[in-house]
Amino acid sequence: MRTRSRRASRTLFAMAAIGTLITPLAACAGAGGSGPSGGRSLNVLMVNNPQMLDLQKLTAAHFTEATGIKVNFTVLPENDVRDKISQDFAHQAGQYDVATLSNYEIPIYAENGWLHSLDPYVKSDTAFDQADILTPMTQALTAEDGKLYGEPFYGESSFLMYRKDIFEKEGLTMPGKPTWKQVADLAAKVDGAESGMRGICLRGLPGWGEVLAPLTTAVNTFGGTWFDKDWTARLDSKEFKEATRFYVDLVRRHGQSGAAQSGYAECLNHMTQGKTAMWYDATAGAGSLEAGGSPVKGRIGYVPAPVEKTESSGWLYTWAWGVQKSSQNADDAWKFISWASGKGYERLVGTTIGWANVPAGKRASTYDIPEYRKEAAAFADVTRDAIAGARPEDPGVQPRPAPGIQFVGIPEFTDLGTKVSQEISSAIAGRQSVDSALAKSQKLAEAVGKKYEGS
Numbered sequence: 001m002r003t004r005s006r007r008a009s010r011t012l013f014a015m016a017a018i019g020t021l022i023t024p025l026a027a028c029a030g031a032g033g034s035g036p037s038g039g040r041s042l043n044v045l046m047v048n049n050p051q052m053l054d055l056q057k058l059t060a061a062h063f064t065e066a067t068g069i070k071v072n073f074t075v076l077p078e079n080d081v082r083d084k085i086s087q088d089f090a091h092q093a094g095q096y097d098v099a100t101l102s103n104y105e106i107p108i109y110a111e112n113g114w115l116h117s118l119d120p121y122v123k124s125d126t127a128f129d130q131a132d133i134l135t136p137m138t139q140a141l142t143a144e145d146g147k148l149y150g151e152p153f154y155g156e157s158s159f160l161m162y163r164k165d166i167f168e169k170e171g172l173t174m175p176g177k178p179t180w181k182q183v184a185d186l187a188a189k190v191d192g193a194e195s196g197m198r199g200i201c202l203r204g205l206p207g208w209g210e211v212l213a214p215l216t217t218a219v220n221t222f223g224g225t226w227f228d229k230d231w232t233a234r235l236d237s238k239e240f241k242e243a244t245r246f247y248v249d250l251v252r253r254h255g256q257s258g259a260a261q262s263g264y265a266e267c268l269n270h271m272t273q274g275k276t277a278m279w280y281d282a283t284a285g286a287g288s289l290e291a292g293g294s295p296v297k298g299r300i301g302y303v304p305a306p307v308e309k310t311e312s313s314g315w316l317y318t319w320a321w322g323v324q325k326s327s328q329n330a331d332d333a334w335k336f337i338s339w340a341s342g343k344g345y346e347r348l349v350g351t352t353i354g355w356a357n358v359p360a361g362k363r364a365s366t367y368d369i370p371e372y373r374k375e376a377a378a379f380a381d382v383t384r385d386a387i388a389g390a391r392p393e394d395p396g397v398q399p400r401p402a403p404g405i406q407f408v409g410i411p412e413f414t415d416l417g418t419k420v421s422q423e424i425s426s427a428i429a430g431r432q433s434v435d436s437a438l439a440k441s442q443k444l445a446e447a448v449g450k451k452y453e454g455s
Contacts, residue, residue, distance in 0.1 A: 041070040042332055045085055046100040047319060048075045051154055051359040054349060055340060062348060063339050069332050078209075089114045094326040097333045101322040103140035103392075104407050106150040109322060110143035116323040117147040121334040128338045132363050136390050137318055140403075150320035151341045155361030156284040157305070157314035157386035158217060158406075159379075162186075163277045164301040166193050180218060180246060180306040183278070187254040190277035199254030201276040202247065204428040205263035208417025211424055213315060213406040214280055217305060219243040220396040221313035226408050226445060229399040231452040233445035235420070235438050245434045248427050260429035272296060280306065282317070283361065283386055286379035291356045302382045304389075309397050315406040316390035318362065346372075361387055401452065412448045419444050 046052045052075065059071050074096070076084060085099045089109060101109065109115050122130045130138065130148075134155065141150035160183065162174055167186075170193055175182055187199030203211045219225070224239035234240055251259045256270050268285050270276040272294060279285070289300050305314040321337045323330055339345060346358050346366055355375035360366045360383070367373065367384050376383075395405040402409045407417065423437035 039068055039070060040329070040332055041072060042097045042329055042336055043072045043074070043095060044098045044336070045074045045076070045081060045088070045096040047078050047081045049078075049319065051357070052100065052319075054353055054357055054359075055153075058348060058352065063336065067332075067335055067339075069335060071336060089322075089324055092324065092326040094324060094328070096324060097327040097329045098321055098323055098336060100153065100319050101150060103137075103150070103316065103318050103320065104404070104409065104413075106141050106320060106322055107143045107403075107409060108411050110145075110147070110149040114325055115149045116325055116327070116330050116333075117149060118151060118323070118334070118337075119148050121338070122148060125334070125338055128342060129365075132343070132365050134362060134364060134384075134387055136316055136387055136392070137320075137362055140316055140318065140392055141320055150318075150322045151337050152318040152320045152362035153341055154284070154359035155316075155318040155387055156282045157316055157361075157383065157390050158214065158281060159283050159305050159314060159382055159386050160303050161271060161279045161281070161285065161289065162301050162303070163190075163274075163296070163299055165299050166190055166197070166277045167301070169193065174301060174303055177304055178306050180221070180308055183280070183306045184246070184250050184254075187250060187278060191254045193277060194274065196275055198256050198270075198276050200250065200278040200280070201256045201262065201267040201270045202251040202259065202280060203263050203267060204251055204255075204259035204425055205261055205266070206418070206421045206425040207263065208407065208414060208421055210263040210421065211428070212417050212421045213282075215244065215247050215424065216406045217313045217315050217395075218247050220405065221306070221308045221310040222246070223309045223397045225396050225398055225400060227401050227449055229401050231401050231449040231455070233442055233449045235445050236442040241434065241438060244424065244427075244438060248424070248434050251428055252430070260425045271300075283314075283379065283383040286383065287356050287360075287376070290376065290378055292354070298378070300378065302379045304382065304386060310395070312386075312389040312391065313395075314386040314390055316387065316392050317406070401455075410448070410452070412451070416444055416448050 056073050064070050088095050137152045137155050142148050167174055170190055172186060172189060191199035203214050205211055219240055222239050222243035224237055224243050225234050228234055256262055256276060264281060267279050267281055268288055271279045271289060290297050307313045323333045327333060343365055349358050350371055355372050358372055367380055373380055390405060392403045392405050407413050420441040423441050426432050427434045427437040
């Protein structure tokens with residue numbers, strides 16, 4: 001059962017839940033149309049991740065030069081860009097033609113009528129080769145009406161990274177498909193293997209996209225769920241408590257110092273600097289660990305996300321392109337998307353910037369490029385398998401009322417997840433017990449579940 005329908009009638013709530021409605025948008029040069037010199041132009045709003053910054057550098061010489069379409073980029077940090085996108089798209093203000101949206105937002109935005117369907121373009125642009133896009137990505141960007149509303153720029157899942165040299169020195173073997181309990185045992189054994197080294201790094205920073213991302217994958221594989229199929233909140237269930245206690249205990253006993261303030265970036269730094277022997281997080285981290293100049297390049301092993309009761313537990317995430325419904329430049333917007341997410345762009349990045357910088361995780365053909373496979377040999381296949389094995393419609397042991405692995409695919413999850421993450425982070429910091437954190441969180445989830453009962 002999926003509850004993506006009825007969202008159109010919940011537009012105002014979704015606007016408030018997905019992004020804070022603050023001051024009116026400032027005026028800009030115009031939403032596409034004629035550029036300063038009278039030529040065609042597009043306004044693109046995107047997150048400031050490294051892959052996007054590479055795109056910004058390459059666009060004028062390789063896209064504008066070929067098409068005559070100037071691209072005006074607005075580049076912001078993740079939280080800021082989400083707020084700005086939600087304002088512009090919810091109001092259909094039309095100041096931006098294209099924006100970076102995740103597989104969390106796109107189905108919600110689509111059902112509220114804020115996005116152009118991309119199906120007509122995919123059908124006519126055979127060179128784009130939609131069949132080459134990894135199936136989980138296409139499915140995640142398809143709305144309840146069966147139409148495609150986004151194209152991935154890059155994709156990721158999650159896996160366990162570990163120091164092969166440390167394990168060898170300690171006489172330890174990492175299982176090919178570890179359980180969480182095996183990971184905890186290994187974390188205890190490698191804790192302190194080198195001066196200042198901890199056994200594992202796990203996110204503890206508040207945020208629905210920070211601590212809750214890895215924690216929810218653990219909840220799923222321990223047999224828990226945020227909501228059952230009838231929208232009954234289950235954060236006080238035995239399985240949810242077991243998973244959360246396990247996660248909190250593991251990071252408190254063998255995790256990094258200051259864990260309650262550690263997110264993806266902090267754990268990446270810990271792994272790069274040799275301060276942790278293991279790290280469970282996004283597959284995207286491998287590119288940085290294996291990049292030229294990385295102190296740990298060639299010393300990291302990669303295995304699937306730890307499991308307990310499920311066959312797999314890695315999450316699914318993509319930064320994708322969405323076209324605002326009110327845009328008057330949808331045709332040119334597709335030209336930009338087709339270029340930025342096309343096969344040729346990956347080769348352009350590989351040959352001009354470096355193969356480790358390729359925005360991978362979206363196309364099957366990427367993993368057949370010899371240069372990429374050589375540069376990403378340590379993690380390419382594990383990443384591809386993790387994405388292929390992700391099950392956003394069925395990530396646990398019981399039916400779910402909405403899709404999502406590391407999130408619940410409803411507008412309210414932005415606010416709910418943020419509040420619950422604050423309680424979990426507080427438990428990681430030792431300011432309250434897990435039982436106390438989940439008791440408060442259960443009440444928050446019950447209030448959301450009641451709104452969907454009977455849907």
